[in-house]
Amino acid sequence: MLFQVLDVDYTIVNELPVIRIFGKSDRGKPVCGFFEGNSERYLPYFYVDSEMDINKVLEGETNVHKTERVKRFLPIGYHKEKKDVWKIFLKNPAKTPELRDRLKAKGFDVYEADIPFKYRFMTDFGIRGMDWIEVENEVPVNTNTVNVESKIVIKKIKTTERELSDLKYLAFDIECVPLKPGSVPDEKYDPVIMISLVFSEPYKGKKSMVISTRPGKGVTSFETEKEMLEGFVKIMMEYDPDILTGFNVKNFDIPYILERMRQNEIVPMFGRCKKQVTANKVMSRYRVNLTGRIIADSFEIVKRDFSMKRYDLNTVSENLLNENKEDVKHSEIDKLWKGSQDGYEKLVTYCLKDSKLAMSLLLKLNLLDKYFALAKTSGTLMQDILDSGETMRIENVLLNEFNKNGFILPCRPEGSDVAKREKQRIIELKGGFVIEPKKGLHSSVIVLDFKSMYPSLIRTFNICPTTLIIDEDMENSIMSPAGAKFVPESVRKGIIPSILEGLMKERGDVKKRLKVEKDPQKKKGLDAKQWALKILSNAFYGHFGYPRAKIYKLEIANSITSFGRETIARTKEFIEKKYGYEVVYGDTDSVMVKIDKEDLEEIKKIGDSISRDVTKNLKGVMELEFEKVFKRFLPLTKKRYAAWCFELTQDGWKDKIETKGIETVRRDWCDLVSETTKRVLEIILKENDIKSAVKFFNGIVKEVTERKVSIQKLVITKTLTKRADGYAGVQPHAELAKKMKKRSPADAPGVGDRIGYVIIKGLDLVSKRTEDPMYVIERGLEIDSKYYIENQLLPPVERIFSALDVSKTELLGKGKQISLCGALNNFSGKPKKIEKVSLDEVNGLICVKCSKCYDMPPLTGLCECGGELMFSSVKGIARSVTV
Structure with missing residues (x-):
């Protein structure tokens, strides 16, 4: 049998753990493999560095199974020989922290005592997230502890490479009505009234369905909320999806349903084992434990991968799918639920559309491809890839490679140790080198980029915790500009350099295949893989300077950046001396060179020539390459610039306006600000006409002053996240909600509604002068032009023009030294x-x-x-x- 790994956990049988591997077979069937091995049970373990007989210390510890004396390299510092350490095997993985903490309290150095048992197993047997496992002569298991079709014993692990399995998806969305009108739904008291479900493969001949506690056309109805929730579980178990999705399901729908199940005395079991589904809140987010299935929240993935002004489902769908939600406000749900049949059917359509959009986002945009690739590349399970940060991914790679080479890893720091590291980091960590930008608007600038700079520096200078010289005085060493010393590769090749060599080589091979691949689906898969390899390679530098990392070592982080600063400075000097060109800016891993040419092909030839010459003078695997051309380049300050960028693609030169550190879109800006900022940059960069850009902005100010701008372009939008009177401070959108409730309680916005407002003229605080755009139009109220010019338009645009020595007064008054009030007084x-x-x-x-x-x-x-x-x-x- 062949099956793809989706999840791994364990269960306790006869007081010892048994690993369970959940997956999907090559025939499309759910599988659970119980690992037995060839002899004794696989057990959790960790290491203790001590010369004492650890068995005397462990007397009376009932969770200890056995101990062994083994040889391992310690993780930090260059050591010629392995050291004798204790390997302690335990019975119950859940009790590992208790013993670890007792040993630490007694002063013992403990290693690898915080590795989740599933990853200890996966590392020892070479299993990665989304890997395929081949099982020969599988033996069926008779057990009711898991809810899958195929239950087998696995005695030997053999992984193999195959394409992604055809996974089954289920999207859902809930609607709930607060018993107290106008309040936020409370899962302890307010019932779920409706659940929509959308299936990637038909369920009983249906692609979608809605279940509810009210009958209606096309609705599967139930008498009570309890019966409906039981029906939801039944559908889930019968359809048996591999991936569960929805828009914000992890932080709202699932926790809400779980609490409603508790209130209705329903045991929440809809995973692939007889284990209750749980949702634990960490900070402001939930971590849901749904064994055997993957929860891929469309909202979280979109927010991570796309830059938008707003992330509500309607905005996201409009931008990415060219579709919209049904037009129903949160405040209308109660009325539609309790009202006419037509109103109820509108609510049903609204609920169903939300599930359809969530599914479309995930499947039509192939949102998960990158994360499937990242799971395989890092060896991390898919749910952890979606829920956790890069630290877990890096530490999984480190655990695998360190153990393979006979090294052990330290435990993560806690409490006061983290605080000490954070304080040290603030004082001692030095960043990358930034060349002071040359002021003004520059033409024909070549951007030359150091290929994978930090990973290449690590490889070139053999930078690694395992090569760092701590105690010994070695003549044969590499000293960084920061003062740290490392043994050269001839003495010992570092583990991190070896990891990066493998990742970078594999990425190079994948990119070569990508260039010749014709099949669109395979192209997407290869592109996802090269992205995952790049993300992983670039993450190692940051890990050394992260206070909560297992291998935190500022000497290493500072050594990498110091070599980087030295490389950038020498490159600038080389280019300016040999070619006579001016380096107008440089930032961490790139230099921007101004040349006196117009033709793009000619510029590229010069860029390639410079790159080759610089690369010849670089050490190791360092390489400078031509990246793009800025036909016009406007630096504002360090880390902030705008440029008219040209990049060479397979289809020829493609241009775009590129910005870094300059906001052209912000949630608290009206549309006029974004439109104006983008157009100002276009005129400056594409038309090379500063005067026209100033004139254009003068015109916008004049139009705002004379009230000639459409009110829709002045609307600022914000979501009401709680009752209007529940905010601690004075919030503009909440103040408007209060006004609207007084005027018409039935039509007032409710919790969850987005409120669009404008600022009208008056002497009150700005937050008190918010008003509904329609109310302003109907009553002919005046917009506060001064507010829009001074607080919305000017801040982003003034930052751009200040780099061109254009003053605020010129922007407002045609070059005359007048104040904003003067500009508003007919520009006199x-x-x-x-x-x-x-x-x-x-x-x-x-x-x-x-x-x-x-x-x-x-x-x-x-x-x-x-x-x-x-x-x-x-x-x-x-x-x-x-x-």
């Missing part, structure tokens, strides 16, 4: 003094001495310069106001 240089101004016409306050503007008067009643403050309006400025 000096505001006109009038006797009185109407309260409705007041824009704010202005200092007659320095022209500084204020929304609210300072406590002193005077400007900070000591000048008198007067009321500002379109007509002029005045000392008094008429109401």
